[in-house]
Amino acid sequence: MNTNSNVYTVVYTTIVVVLVAAILAFVSQKLGPAQQDNAKAETLRQMMAAAKVESTDALYAKGNAEILSLYSNSIDEAFTIDLDGNRTGELATDKENIELMNGLKAANKAIKDGKCDNLPVYRFKGGISVIPVYGAGLWGPIWGYVAFEPDGTNIKGVYFDHESETPGLGAKIKDEPWFREKFSGKSVDFSGKPLFTLGKNAEADGKSNAVDAITGATMTSKGLNAALNVWFEAYSKYLGTAAESTTEEE
């Protein structure tokens, strides 16, 4: 057969492409559930790392099943709220069907439009509230989890992740434990502007709502600072009420 004729070439490439597409679709369907389990366990690890349920290293040494049961055992309740701090729904937390809010990108847009009614709050035992943050880094999205003490203003811990920040520079927001540790014990000033500052020499003023940015990661830090402020603002009503309710309980 003449393998150089136009008809042969068109038919051949069509068959190859359809075949490859079929293989990929099949594999993606077969491996999809396992990949989702991994992604879910990863999210839970990050959340629990922020809430300091266990040390980050210990969490990353655990398998998926262990992570699921650890989460189920240490979470109190999970629910969604709107921008006014009112509850709008519940999220399941039992081991078999842990629900997570994954549409952070959509929520981020909704917050900016001023009409978001599915902001997730994960309340761990001991009154620790973990909230997500999401924003734009230099090369792609950055996101993370911030854990608040029961008073709703002091930060217990954070964990940040990113899609494609520069390794060695912007990627330090995830890679460097000392950067995460800087946030612990800081607080968010819900009455002030800005709520929180991540910037050059921010700590120099001695403010408790400021953290020094990473050298060489200016754009990533700016993005993270914006993300923190947008999401803290969105949760300000809820976290404000949390502070009041704890006072009442006492």
Next chain:
Amino acid sequence: MAQKLKDTILNPIFKGNPITVLVLGICSSLAVTVQLKGAIVMALSVIVVTGLSSLVCSLLRNTIPNRVRIIVQLVVVALMVILVDQVLKAGESTYAIDKQLSVYIGLIITNCIVMGRIEAFALGNKPIPSLLDGLANGAGYGMILIIVAFVRELLGSGTLFGFQVIPQALYNAGYVNNGLVILPPFALILLGCIIWIHRSIDKDLQEK
């Protein structure tokens, strides 16, 4: 025949090493060699991709229309790379490494070794030698990757596979991890040294 097969396997690892002699695949060897674990996963991924794409292209070699052969090769390589990436993402223990290697797994597709071996070898040889040639070239690449990663993790972080190997006593005595070693330029310097050593051992590689 046996001699020829032996050459097919050993040549890419030593005398015709894709990195130190052909100088292909430099980019990823700078990027993913900060830690041994990542380098080993990357090496295995490349071995699988080069081996399987050479095998498939060799099986198809008499049917591929000459005018679109590069595109067909690209489709085959892309398929293998995506498969490797998907499998790594699905594995419980490989998920974290896949995240760490991020784009570099996907970028195996642009690794010149893969396409280079298909063009130069697989299209003109039977499937079994092509498979071996692909695997051996991947192994030659992986070997250099692992050597570089070993040195970089040891000197840059004081660890191997994430375990501390440089004793605390040494740090107390004033030793510090070398920050330059972590950065890509050092990988290039190290590669240069490996090429230098390789050439001084193997006199055939020296220009007259």
